[in-house]
Amino acid sequence: MHCRLVCFTVAWLVGGIVSIQFANAATGRQSEESSASPVGTQVAMFELPNAYGKPVSLRDFVGKKCAAIVFLGTECPLAKLYGPRLNDLQAKFGDRGLQVIGINSNKQDSLTEMAAYVHRHEIKFPMLKDKGNVLADAMKAKRTPEVFLIDADRVVRYHGRIDDQYGVGYARDKKTRSDLAIAVEELLSGDEITHPTTEAVGCHIGRTKEVAEVGEITYAKHIAPIFNARCVSCHREGEIAPFTLTSYDDTQGWEDTILEVIGNNRMPPWSANPAHGEFANDARLSEGEKELIGQWVDGGMPEGDPDDLPEPPVFATGWQIGEPDQVIQMRDKPFDVPAEGVIDYQRFVIDPGWDEDKFVVACEARPQNRAVVHHILVYVIPPGGRNVDLRKVLVGYAPGSTPVDLDDGVAIHVEAGSKLLFEMHYTPNGT
Ligand code: HEC
Known part of the structure; x- marks a missing residue:
């Protein structure tokens, strides 16, 4: 090839x-994952606004036999892919008593963006906005998508992924196990849930953090040059990456996922085997660059002085080879x-x-x-x-x-x- x-x-x-x-x-650094499974715990009642600002309460679904509370985001590739699949689940099990409820706890996703997501992916179940990630904190949800299947007593009976078809960085031809659908079927049939816990994979929920912006490493001076050089070729409007990284605002809420993907060299994409020498166009970040991004996040992600911002990179538009x-x-x-x-x-x-x-x-x-x-x-x-x-x-x-x-x-x-x-x-x- x-x-x-x-x-x-x-x-x-x-x-x-x-x-x-x-x-x-x-960096290897990653926000702490607590491993305590929520299965068996009871979810407290909650009320959150939908995409149009109308309050929706868990109480509104009294009479349903179970509810799949699914944390979603508007830009995370996995959360996008699973939107249509959750519609299918709602259609399949709705008559038998399942209610799918989508929750958006990302600080980077506005109500308008959530409404656009609902429209674009033709979401047929309620999507609720969890401002300040209060519900995500209460339920200890970490990822998008992440499912909590609760019974009529609001007790979590299944927690984890929707199925095993898509993971970060891979897609199987077919799902080999429809974990959520199986759990719903078992729950509705009164059977024991065979696999009550699976691992949720996807992006980190973009949480509101009370970290003082005290660091000396700033977006304007130190981080924007790295993103411009290493990420923006794909992470800009109209390109393949699922969200843009062209401004300070774009970075908000993505920090935990960014640290994860640069820590394990998933981003920038680079699959050449280092056993075969050095490549002139090696896309990976240097350890120094990773360290700077880590320090910036630890220091509260200060924006810095806009005068320090580098010139935005210029990309060829149209044919790069000139007039064909x-x-x-x-x-x-x-x-x-x-x-x-x-x-x-x-x-x-x-x-x-x-x-x-x-x-x-x-x-x-x-x-x-x-x-x-x-x-x-x-x-x-x-x-x-x-x-x-x-x-x-x-x-x-x-x-x-x-x-x-x-x-x-x-x-x-x-x-x-x-x-x-x-x-x-x-x-x-x-x-
Ligand atoms: C060559 C194009 C390209 C470059 C360069 C690139 N990305 Fe990406 N990025 C992508 C694509 C495509 C996806 C969606 C992957 C998927 O669907 O799993 C993505 C997804 C992500 C995600 C979401 C998590 C995930 O893995 O799906 C994060 C965070 C991210 N990129 C950060 C970065 C950062 C930070 C840089 C620069 C240091 C960078 N990317 C450079 C193409 C790129």
């Missing part, structure tokens, strides 16, 4: 286009990416109409909807060729990759009559 393609694990269109230029022719000689669409209509699940590689063969040999000096593959394109590979199928020659990659795309732009005098030779194969890897994002 193309060595400059950094493929990262879970990932994510609609249409890919390739443009071509021809020669001559056209030819633009080739993957096909004449877009591909519909479903809201969830795992999609097999999609392959589209196109005849670029080349009736003479071509010498390609620059080439760029571009997704239309970056949020759901994990990667693109464009192969050359030589004339008369039946099988794709996997060595004949013309160009690839993955977030963070650069286009093919060859040095003077060097070109990729493509025979007259060749076709192009677009291999598309799409990754659903809950919409």
Whole structure:
């Protein structure tokens, strides 16, 4: 495979286009996890506002046999993916007495953002706003998504994940165990819950903290330069990452998850095996950079003096290789990416109409909807060729990759009559 393609694990269109230029022719630190299981404890009554500000109380559901209280966030990739699945659960078990209740305790998610999430993911169960993470604290909830299944006496009978299909950094083709659905079935049937506890995986709830902003490490002076250099290429509007990291406000509530993902080198995505030497474009943060971010969080995440802010990075818009000689669409209509699940590689063969040999000096593959394109590979199928020659990659795309732009005098030779194969890897994002 193309060595400059950094493929990262879970990932994510609609249409890919390739443009071509021809020669001559056209920290390890983590907030403490308490391991005491809440199973068997009773949840106190609560009342919280929904996305429209209307108060909703647990009392409103008296008469239901059980409720799945699920902590969610509007930007966490896992919380997005599981939105539709919770709708399905509500539809499946609603008549038999289940009520799904979504709770948003993230300080970074406003009521408006929560309403937008409900609308975008067509959420059919109540979504309530837990301002100041009071309920999350009372229930000791840590992640999104994290489920507490309670019975009619408000006693927690199951705690943990929804199922095992998606984790951070991976997705299985299928779930192998629908933990929540099984627990609901068992509870409604009066059976014992076979696995009352599983591990909830996902982002940390963005909590309100009473930490004085005393640190000397500030966002403006020390942290913004690191994020601009290492994160913003993906974590900005319209790019593949699920939330932006382009301003001080963007960082609020994400700190615990950021510390976790940089601590275990999940972010920035970089899968090259260090056993094979050093790479010039190694994306990982240095220990010094991680340490600075850690000190900044410990010091209360001070914003600092806006005069210290670096110039925002400038990204090429449009074609990075300059004006192309030819633009080739993957096909004449877009591909519909479903809201969830795992999609097999999609392959589209196109005849670029080349009736003479071509010498390609620059080439760029571009997704239309970056949020759901994990990667693109464009192969050359030589004339008369039946099988794709996997060595004949013309160009690839993955977030963070650069286009093919060859040095003077060097070109990729493509025979007259060749076709192009677009291999598309799409990754659903809950919409
Ligand atoms: C090459 C693109 C890219 C770069 C660079 C990048 N990210 Fe991400 N980031 C992503 C994608 C894509 C996801 C969603 C992953 C998923 O769906 O699991 C993500 C998710 C996250 C999450 C949510 C938790 C998770 O794992 O899903 C955090 C926090 C995060 N990134 C922080 C950072 C920080 C901090 C940096 C820089 C130090 C960074 N990222 C650099 C693409 C990137």
